[in-house]
Amino acid sequence: MDSRGLNLLPAACDVLIVGGGHAGVEAAWSASHMLGEQGTVVLLTMDPTRIGVMSCNPAIGGLAKGQVVREIDALGGVMALAADAAGIMFKVLNQSRGPAVRGPRAQCDKDIYAASVQAMIKTRANILVVKGTVDDIMLERGVCVGVRCIDGECRASSVVLTTGTFMRAIMHTGPKTTPGGRVGEGTADGISGCLQRLGLELGRLKTGTPPRLRQSTIDWDGLDSQHGDDPPVPFSEMSSSSFPSLEQVTCRITGTTAASHELIRANLDRAPMFSGQIDADAGPRYCPSIEDKVVRFADRQSHHVFLEPETLTGESIYCNGISTSLPPEVQDGVVRAMAGCEHAEILQYGYAVEYDMVRPHQIDATCMVKSIPGFFLAGQINGTSGYEEAAGQGLIAGVNAVKRSRGEDPVRLARDEAYIGVMMDDLVTRTPREPYRLFTSRAEHRMLLRSDNADARLTAIGRAWGTVSDERWAAWQSRSERLVDIADRLSTTSGEGGKNLAALARRPDIEVSEIITRLGGGDHPSEVERAITDTRYAGYVKRQQVEIKRQREADNVRIPQHLDLSSITGLRSEAAETLTRFRPATLGQASRLAGVTPADATVLAVAIRRANAVVSDGSGSGHATQD
Numbered sequence: 001m002d003s004r005g006l007n008l009l010p011a012a013c014d015v016l017i018v019g020g021g022h023a024g025v026e027a028a029w030s031a032s033h034m035l036g037e038q039g040t041v042v043l044l045t046m047d048p049t050r051i052g053v054m055s056c057n058p059a060i061g062g063l064a065k066g067q068v069v070r071e072i073d074a075l076g077g078v079m080a081l082a083a084d085a086a087g088i089m090f091k092v093l094n095q096s097r098g099p100a101v102r103g104p105r106a107q108c109d110k111d112i113y114a115a116s117v118q119a120m121i122k123t124r125a126n127i128l129v130v131k132g133t134v135d136d137i138m139l140e141r142g143v144c145v146g147v148r149c150i151d152g153e154c155r156a157s158s159v160v161l162t163t164g165t166f167m168r169a170i171m172h173t174g175p176k177t178t179p180g181g182r183v184g185e186g187t188a189d190g191i192s193g194c195l196q197r198l199g200l201e202l203g204r205l206k207t208g209t210p211p212r213l214r215q216s217t218i219d220w221d222g223l224d225s226q227h228g229d230d231p232p233v234p235f236s237e238m239s240s241s242s243f244p245s246l247e248q249v250t251c252r253i254t255g256t257t258a259a260s261h262e263l264i265r266a267n268l269d270r271a272p273m274f275s276g277q278i279d280a281d282a283g284p285r286y287c288p289s290i291e292d293k294v295v296r297f298a299d300r301q302s303h304h305v306f307l308e309p310e311t312l313t314g315e316s317i318y319c320n321g322i323s324t325s326l327p328p329e330v331q332d333g334v335v336r337a338m339a340g341c342e343h344a345e346i347l348q349y350g351y352a353v354e355y356d357m358v359r360p361h362q363i364d365a366t367c368m369v370k371s372i373p374g375f376f377l378a379g380q381i382n383g384t385s386g387y388e389e390a391a392g393q394g395l396i397a398g399v400n401a402v403k404r405s406r407g408e409d410p411v412r413l414a415r416d417e418a419y420i421g422v423m424m425d426d427l428v429t430r431t432p433r434e435p436y437r438l439f440t441s442r443a444e445h446r447m448l449l450r451s452d453n454a455d456a457r458l459t460a461i462g463r464a465w466g467t468v469s470d471e472r473w474a475a476w477q478s479r480s481e482r483l484v485d486i487a488d489r490l491s492t493t494s495g496e497g498g499k500n501l502a503a504l505a506r507r508p509d510i511e512v513s514e515i516i517t518r519l520g521g522g523d524h525p526s527e528v529e530r531a532i533t534d535t536r537y538a539g540y541v542k543r544q545q546v547e548i549k550r551q552r553e554a555d556n557v558r559i560p561q562h563l564d565l566s567s568i569t570g571l572r573s574e575a576a577e578t579l580t581r582f583r584p585a586t587l588g589q590a591s592r593l594a595g596v597t598p599a600d601a602t603v604l605a606v607a608i609r610r611a612n613a614v615v616s617d618g619s620g621s622g623h624a625t626q627d
Contacts, residue, residue, distance in 0.1 A: 007130045012155040013040040015401045016147060018134050019162035020045035022079065022387045023379030023394030025052055025117055027160045029078050030398035032124045034466040039402075042154060043121070043129045044147070046166075047185065051129070052082065052117025054387065055164075055182045056209050057318060058110035058310045061235065063093055064438040065388040066103035067419045070454035072391055073236045075462035076472060078120055079391045080235035086113035088249045088312060090232030099533045100447045101440045104235060107228075109246060109311045134161075135190050137198060137375065144375035157405030160367070160376040160397045161191070162390070165207065167356035167381065168192045172272035173349055174327025181353060192356045198372060201359045205435055206278050207385060208289050208323040208352040211331050214345040215315040218307065223252040223340045226306065233526070237455055237479070238472055249309055252340070255302040256290065256322065260337035263330060264294045273325040273352045287385070287437070289352070290322040290334065305338060316347055325352035357383045360427040361582045366410040367397035367424075370583055376401055382427055385435030392420040399465050411465060414555065416445040416548045417457060429582065429592045445544055447537050452530045455479070479527070486531040489519055505532040555588030559604075560611045568607045575600035 015031045017024045020043060028043045035041065045051060060083040061069050073080035087106035094102045121127055136148040137159065146155035166181035166188040179187045196202060227250050234243045264271075272278045274291040288296070293303050306320040324331060328349045335341050360382040363369055367376045378397035379390035400410045413421030422443045427436065440446050449457070459476040462468035468476075490502040505515055512529045519528065559565075565579040578595035587608060591601040 007128050009044070009130050009132060009149060009151050009154050010040070010042065010128065011153070012146075013042040013128070014156065014405050015039070015158050015160065015398070016042045016044060016154055016156035017160045017162065017398070018044050018147065019164060019166075019379070020048065020051035020129075021055075021162060021164045021379060021390060022052070023162035023164070023390040023397070024160070025121065026072065026077050026079065026391045026394035027162060027376075027378055027398035027401065028121065028127050029124070030076065030395050030465075030467045031160075031402050032127045033076060033469070034399065034402040035126060037126060039126055039405075041124075041127045042156070043127055044132050044134065044149070044154075045129070046131070046133055046188070048129050048131055050114075050185065051121060052114040053182075054108065054110040054113055056207075057308070057320060058108045058113065059105060059308070060087075060108055060113075060387060061103060061105035062388075063101065063103035064419055064440045064442070065386060066093070066105055066235075067440075067449060067451045067454065068388040068392045068423075068438060069235050070104070070451045071418045071420055071458055072388075072395055073238070074454040074458040075395060075465070076467035076469060077391065077395050078117060079388070081120070081238065082113050082116040083108060084234045084236050084239040084243055085116040085245060086110075087232070087234075087244055088246050088309065089228035089251065090234070090244065090248075091228045092233060099450050099452060099529075100537070102451060103440070104233060104451055106235065107249070107251065107308055109309075109313075111311050111314075112246070133188060133190070134194075136194050137161075137372075139198070139372065142371075143373045158374050158376060158401035160378055160394075160401050161381060162377075162379040162394060162397075163188055163191060164380045164390070165353050165355040167195075169353055169355040170278075172278060172325050172352040172354070174270050174272070174325070174330070175277070176327075181355060183348060183351070195356075195358060200362055200369070200371075202356050203359050203383065203433075204279060204354060205357050205380075205383060206273065206352055206354040207287075207435055208273055208325055209350055210290075210319040210322045210324060211335060211346045211350045212310065212348040213307070213317040213319060213335065213341065214347050215309070215317050217343055217345040218252075218317065219340045219342065220252060221340075223254055223307070226251040226253055237475060247312060249312070251309070252307040254305050254307060254338045254340050256294075256305060256334065257337045258301045260334045261294045261301070263333045263337070264291055264326065267326055267330045268295070270330065271324070271326045273323075278325075278352060278354045287323065290324050291326065307340075319350075322350070324350040326350070355380075357381055359383070359431055361429075361431050363428060364410075364585055365396075365412045365421075365424040365428050365589075366400040367393055368400060368404070368410070374404055380435070383432040383436050384423070384427070385437050389423060389436065389438055392423060395467075396420065396424065399467060402466075413458075413461075414552065415443070416448055416544075416551070417461070418454075419443060419449055422449075425589065425592065429584065429589055430594065445548065447540050447544065450533065452526070452533065456483075482523075482527055483531055486519070486523055486528055487534065490515075490531060490535060493519065502535050505535050508536075551588055554591060554601075555586045557587035557605065557608060559584060559586060559590065559608060563607065563611045565604075568603060570603045571600055571607075572597070575604075579604070 086108040089107035169181035310316040376397040378393035584590040
């Protein structure tokens with residue numbers, strides 16, 4: 001370490017992670033667990049004090065996103081534990097609907113969340129946190145071998161780049177522009193040019209954040225309250241018995257007005273998110289700016305705004321629902337037109353940020369760049385939005401970075417195994433023109449991908465990867481035994497009319513508490529509810545297994561790397577162009593590409609069989625490889 005107590009950039013390491021956001025944290029954590037004491041992970045970041053910072057909404061989870069957090073936890077990751085440690089309001093969304101579309105969410109104290117993440121990183125002696133900025137990616141014979149910084153070079157078997165919104169980032173508030181990816185932080189300009197020199201196709205996206213208000217200047221009386229669940233449900237299966245550890249709060253609800261909408265319309269030419277000042281593709285469609293809302297929904301007289309505390313000790317209130325890039329004086333008018341905010345003081349004005357990203361058709365579902373072995377991309381650099389999507393990619397990238405350093409085969413998650421698998425497949429078979437966000441509607445097998453069964457789906461997979469600890473594995477085995485016992489008793493205990501309890505549990509009008517009583521009263525409610533859900537969904541799941549088998553068969557057919565996709569006889573020109581651009585790894589991926597019809601997939605399948613046959617009989621010079 002140097003005289004300031006900072007780690008120096010080493011000459012070499014096993015895995016090097018660039019960026020300390022949610023993707024970088026999960027990549028470093030998973031890689032460090034797999035490597036153990038025999039390996040070293042370098043976490044290179046512009047500011048070590050900002051590791052794990054919640055730069056936008058201080059909340060974790062939501063619809064589909066909550067499932068991802070549970071999946072990360074089942075695979076041994078950080079996010080769920082940090083959210084449980086920092087949560088100040090927990091709520092399962094869509095409680096009135098079926099378990100497949102429910103999504104756990106936690107409002108967090110953003111300072112405690114970042115502190116929790118940093119504390120966990122410090123427990124890993126093999127994670128070396130280094131302050132610095134990458135200037136260049138080092139290649140030798142086309143293979144990534146490390147990075148070059150101002151302070152020197154660091155060689156690594158694998159490099160994971162997680163730059164978030166910092167590549168050539170510019171912040172906009174009205175006509176004012178400031179370099180940077182977050183307020184008070186800088187920008188990573190050099191890396192964009194480096195990626196272009198490496199032959200990667202870049203895109204440009206934009207996103208925004210709302211103003212923050214001073215809590216003591218808001219009139220809370222008369223505003224509707226939004227309460228959390230009582231009792232709250234933790235994200236992590238490993239959270240302690242003291243959960244929740246922090247005081248639980250309520251949020252308040254207000255809304256925009258017709259007067260504020262008129263003010264916004266009168267100043268649209270001064271809103272960079274809307275006016276065209278920002279040189280980027282579309283912004284986040286599912287988290288639009290208030291400018292977009294006012295124009296797209298012109299008949300609406302009001303839009304909900306949720307006033308959410310950012311910390312327990314500070315005064316900052318997050319205005320969820322009015323992301324904006326309007327000038328400060330216009331933001332003042334919009335805020336003060338809302339009920340309860342007539343005298344509100346804005347602590348930080350909303351702003352838009354535009355940044356570079358890499359078109360994700362250039363990566364594989366392992367997060368590795370197809371054209372550069374050993375070089376991985378994770379997080380918003382791949383065109384996604386949200387902490388959870390970034391963290392899921394980071395975990396996959398970290399695992400595969402270690403796999404490559406060991407010379408082992410890479411791993412992937414399938415669409416029927418995890419929402420993380422759905423996201424990775426979407427990224428490599430589509431080119432996002434707006435920040436990609438997960439929804440339950442994106443998962444065709446969402447009855448299988450519930451938030452309550454993530455451990456059953458993924459803990460054994462994480463154990464095989466080497467990311468699941470002995471403690472977590474033992475806890476999961478014990479919980480699995482209890483669930484099997486409950487299922488057995490449901491099928492053998494008498495219910496009504498000579499039928500067993502399983503038949504009774506399938507009725508939607510039956511409460512979990514009644515089943516618990518009939519089972520003897522000694523079971524945990526969440527485990528009984530999970531067994532009941534499995535029982536209710538059993539018939540649907542059985543039918544889905546047929547489609548899953550067909551999809552798995554197609555995803556197991558690898559496309560030989562030597563096969564010239566542009567010259568396959570019988571393939572339509574549009575399909576040939578699409579296949580050449582995306583270069584899918586499997587027949588399954590190819591069939592899911594826009595522009596590839598079922599007939600095209602059939603032609604491709606024949607070409608694959610012929611190409612493999614040529615290699616098998618030795619009459620061709622190419623080699624079919626498993627990547």
